Amino acid sequence: MNSTQRIYFNWYDHVFFAFMLLLSTAIGIYFSFTSRQNKNITNEYFMGNKKMFVFPIAMSLVASHVSSVTLMSVPADVYQFGAMYGLSIISIFFVCFATSYVYLPVFYGLQLNSTYEYLKLRFNASIRSYCSLLFIFNSILYMSIVVYVPALAYSQATGISIYYVIPFICAICTLYTTIGGIKAVVWTDTLQFIITAGAIAVVFILGLNKAGGIGNVLEVAKRGDRLSFDFDLDLTTRETVFAVLMHWFLTYIRLTATSPECILKFLALPTLKKAQQSIFLFCFGIILIKLIVVLTGLILFTIYYGCDPVKAGLVEKNDQLVPFYVADMAAGIPGLTGLFISGVFCTGLSTLSASLNALSATVYQDFISKYYPELDKNGRTGFIIKFLVVAMGAVIAVLALMVEHLGPILPLAISVSSITAGSFLGLFTLGMLCPRANSKGALWGIFSSTLIVGWMFIGSQWYKAQGLLKSDPKYLSVDNCTLDISLTNITTTMSIPQESNTIFYLYKISHYYYSLIGTTVCIAVGLIVSYATKSKKEVRRELISPVVHYLFDNKKKMKNFVTSTLHKEDGNYRSIYKANQILEDNSVEMTEFRTKTIT
Template sequence: MENPAANITGTAPLIYFQWYDHAFFGFMLFLSTAIGIYFSITGANKKNITDEYFMGGKKMSVMPIAVSLVASHISSVSLMAVPADVYSFGAMYWLSTISIMVSAFATSYIFLPVFYELQLNSTYEYLMLRFNSSIRTMCSLFFILNILLFMGIVVYVPALAYSKATGLSVHYIIPAICAICTFYTTIGGLKTVVWTDTLQFSVTSTAVVVIFYLGVTKAGGFTNVFQTAWEGSRLHFDFDLDLTKRETVFAVLMHWFLSYTRMLSTSQECVLKFLSLPTLKKAQQSIFLFCFGIICVKSIIVITGLIMFTLYKDCDPLMSGSISKIDQLVPFYVADVASKVPGLTGLFLSGVFCTALSTLSAIMNALSATIYQDFVAKFLPKFAKQEQYTSITIKLLVVVMGVLITFLASLVGYLGPIQPLAISVASISAGSFFGLFTLGVLVPRANTKGAFSGVIISTLFVGWMFVGAQWYRSKDMIKNIPTHLSTEQCTFEVPVVENNSTILDAPTDIFFLYRVASYYYALTGCVVCIAVGIVVSLLTDHGGHVDKRLLSPLVHRWLPEDAGKDDYFSIDKANRIVTSLDLQNLQDANKNVSKV
């Protein structure tokens, strides 16, 4: 078989847009805008603007919701970064598909029944009902700040690639694309988000599958790909329990279980989509369809990384100088395998951009719901809470979010090393907040003091671990170097590089917690939050009951027989419950207000 590395030249292949690439990309944006206009017209006369805008009138179908969930969880960062990571370090990421299956069951039978019965427009509203308004406000603010930072990166990555292909400046591309996405999300609400996600995901999946097929063919078939990956230690799974190793089976499984359970169970963008379905059973069906879809997509992404290893292991593009950083490996690969098919490289780049649009529209809808329910609605005068004013306020919030994301995305190019810092900061708080929701749903004795102490201490603790690790990484005292890569079969002269045949582990004299792998950050935050929350709650327990509707059905069997019937509520908490939950479902709670 012809050596794949022999075709590599000294410069990276480039993706250039032709007229048909521009036409296809423009048509995709036109259809997305048309969908927004259609649902704006058909939903204009609905009585309940909030339900219609945030939850599609609660009459959505299972399949579009499942596809939308898959689309919004496959970001441009995933398509570009994961295959490069698999190429460099191996397919351990593939274990995340096992974690997703477990997360689907945990979401369906632990968390979703609670949120579906409450029918809240904001997941953080649950924290107010379960604990108090201070915890709700704190978590909402963290969510907003983290998401805004992450979305700046998600938009910038494909904008940069599009800029390289067309010659246009990112400072023109980012505002134009964000403006279009903001427009159709603003006027159409959740229905537009779901159906544009479906459209855009079809583009993304088509591009990924075609490139995948061409890559497998060029690499000599699946047998050769997996054999080469095995010989190059890309399919070896490390079962070591050493917490300082970059990737182990336990670390990957736990990290992705927590990450996906948190996203599906408590993230605003996912919960709103589940609540848009008419029954709990249909919501659970959408979760398992999402699970199947995301496993397929992730498997293709991982195998793509193995294909690239088969093609380039003996003429590494980074070591040979064909690319300047590992993030450029996927565009290099696409241009290499698809250069002979007119329009295919443009289709792939359009697909990458579609992932950003899908994520962006879902996030803007979720952000507007969070800000309106948690911050704006309670300050509006009574006349401003009428449906027409509610609609205007919500849409203005989407516009503001679009402007902020545009501004942040335009700054990302100047931030350099801060890009991974923003993603890491988001992951630091993720474990703590998931621990907080777990306390609320599964621990009846957890109280406000315990919840507040748990989330604060866990976030500070993991933040301290991260800052210490980053300081040593900045000194190159902790770093990971890929193995089994060389330039031996390059057909051009390559620069002399240092031997990279071993992985440099962190010196043992560095404090242990600074050497802990980042995969354990979410687990550490979750465990510390729950442990501290339980201890503080037991020490400060006032002996009251929690309404059973705020707890998962899994723990109902351990509740007192009168839980949810004779609960004692303060006037403040009773008012919050009555105004936030369905009055008919809480008639028994109303009786107890008279006891105060």
């Protein structure tokens, strides 16, 4: 290892990489031809005619959630700040049950192409349109980050500027997504996940061997304060146990239970039971990947303990640590570089393809077909959907070129996704678990939530850009470096004095709390406004989660008691009126109801 070492491609790496891209494109072409016989283009394109299988759906879900940010930025974050990120594994375990039994049964029963169509049925069309716009805006921003990371890795490997790589990534992904639909997305995701898993496994095993085994890795990590857990309740602390657990629980609930990317894949399965099976298989896969990337971060710390590559001037920024580490592992192993870069590239492609499919479905179902329903009859649906995929891919490519100026990737990705994550989760939770919630409460809830979290994000990014707000990593040094590095290459991290007293408190709150704040504000405001503006609109039972169906069952029993018992016994219409007033409160138990009414 020396100061000029970097990851690079040989001819066999180029061959392997090209083969992966050609195979992904071939899958899209194949499903393009097989789907032409189906007359229902929207059902075929978005839900695969409901003939998909559990395993590829689960692998597709894992692939679309294991983004390039996970593979490249998480190990670098663990290297700098410690293994607190690993607590997300605990959160995901509970996410499986909540998704399977609280949210998914509602969507599967309704069989909607767009999750935001639910909001129209539960509340009104205005909330549906508002949320669809927020989803489109947020997804495009987040996807630009997801695309940038593999472009950076490929640029390091080949020397080709990211200004050429980013359009190339978007063009390939847009091509097979456009021509193949959900089937192409799922099967290419499955292929790409196999490549990604292979890359992660090989690099992990080689790194673990070089680091002296898992025992030594944990020992060095403990010595370097990478295994400590902070239980502080201060909201401005970057990472605490409570913040990490709540953030990843809420984030993954929002992703698996309400996002169009996941719901479309669940609906492609023939039965609800199979959809639930795919969730648990997905959770097992995502937990395994999370565990490996966290351990990879600790392996990085063990290998470079006392000789930080960033301070030593071997890499420019922390987001380049993983490619630098792979270059170290790949020495003398032909093809490993190509395998790793292909794996990183695959994570970006799989996440982007799922998002492009969901974005096109949302735009078409929530806006175009809403105002131009005749398009479904004149055969233009397929052309418009494919045009939307191309347009979204182009916009994401343009925005991805600007990401390199926005700072460290992982905090940025978490912050961007959290702008609307909490708001959406809060809104769908209001709709499915709170029968008393109405459209006015929902509108004020999501508006307040996005306004507050968006304001916090913009203010935080502004002060970070000024250098007045930053998170210093745990201790890193170059004291044990044995490299032949001149002192001019060694950089030191000088902490810029933070004017903490002049920065508004909300801007200093950790990005891990954004989802919690967004969800809490949305639900709290939504319930307050709903109770203040009671609605006479009766909520359909199928729009409410099965876990609260007992409210409807009790209400039905109470109504039967009013009409059959009181009216027959004494004809006291005044008593019946009072009974109906009691019925307005769904929390009244049957025994309490009988006592009050008869008395």
